[in-house]
Amino acid sequence: MQPRWQPPPAPRRGAPRPAARLLALLLLLGLEAAAAPVDVGVQRRLLQQAARAALHFFNFRAGSPSALQVLSAVQEGRVWVNPEKGCKVELVFSTERYNPQDGEERLGKCSARVFFKNQKPRPAINVTCIRLTEKKTRQQEDYLLYKQMKQLKNPLDAVSIPDSHGNIDPSLRPMWDLAFLGSSYVMWEKTTQSSHYNLAQLSAVKQWKTNDGAIDFDYTVLLHEFSTQEIIPCHIHLVWSPGKPLRVKYNCQELQLPEGSGAEEGSAGAPTQLSSF
Incomplete structure (x- = not known):
């Protein structure tokens, strides 16, 4: 007696179908192929470039002469290069106060994501910095500078x-x-x-x-x-x-x-x- 034919079991609720799994795999492979390998020297240069750009952006958005920061050192980061779109950089770097006072802690720490669009200016930036001058101190110093300018x-x-x-x-x-x-x-x-x-x-x-x-x-x-x-x-x-x-x-x-x-x-x-x- 031949075994009775049984339909294949239905996929579990929430489980990806074979076609969906294949599509996701192809998309993943496509993204990996789009990101070209980055030479160590190029990566180091792009990390420095991204840190400088992030600090220019941070200084402008802070709008405070007393909050000005300059780059101390890049601590860590990753670079992705897409020949068609540009490059994306994620990094952590330390900063120094631009015009430090004697005896104060000079180092701050920033994390940033920077996107350079294939040699076009004005990179897109998201940056956060900590361990900077306290807000009250910064306000007092800004007001003193304001009075001097006036x-x-x-x-x-x-x-x-x-x-x-x-x-x-x-x-x-x-x-x-x-x-x-x-x-x-x-x-x-x-x-x-x-x-x-x-x-x-x-x-x-x-x-x-x-x-x-x-x-x-x-x-x-x-x-x-x-x-x-x-x-x-x-x-x-x-x-x-x-x-x-x-x-x-x-x-x-x-x-x-x-x-x-x-x-x-x-x-x-x-x-x-x-x-x-």
Whole structure:
């Protein structure tokens, strides 16, 4: 007597069907194939680049001259490169306070996710930092700087900070710190996965009187682009009040392009969101 035919057992509730399992496997293999292997040297450079970009973004969003941070060291991180989309970086790094006081703990710690979109500027960034200056102390220092700025007479239209010997007059330090803050926005917007910038000099400062009490001034900075070693002048308009979002507008002249064709304009607005990878 032949065995009676039995239908195959129905899949358990919630269990993936064979076709769904196969599709998920193919998608996974496709993603792994899209992410190209990363050379150790390239990975190290991208981690450094991502840390710098994240700090530019953090400094701008903090909107506080007393909260300015600079990179100390990258501690750990991972890099994914997709030839069609760009590269995504997850990392942890330590920071130092830009203008530390004597005897204080200098190191902070940040974690960030950064997405560079194939040589396009303005990377998408999500960054969180801890162990920084306490909020109350930061507010007090910002207000002191605000008072110093309000007491300044209108600076000359032609001024160089630092001077030719690399020194910054103490009376002009608030102006430099605010210029650094506003330039952080410009440097974040212009950063790509292969180009990064540093503030080299502040010049041509003009402070404006305002009815709302904000610090309002125009200035020109020279940005040093490391990969090309070019010095790029940028005209920046900055409006700042303690505890309020920073407002920045700028125009940069790219030296490698013909005159009149290299201007790049930007203004501070909502940050980009991290793209899917």
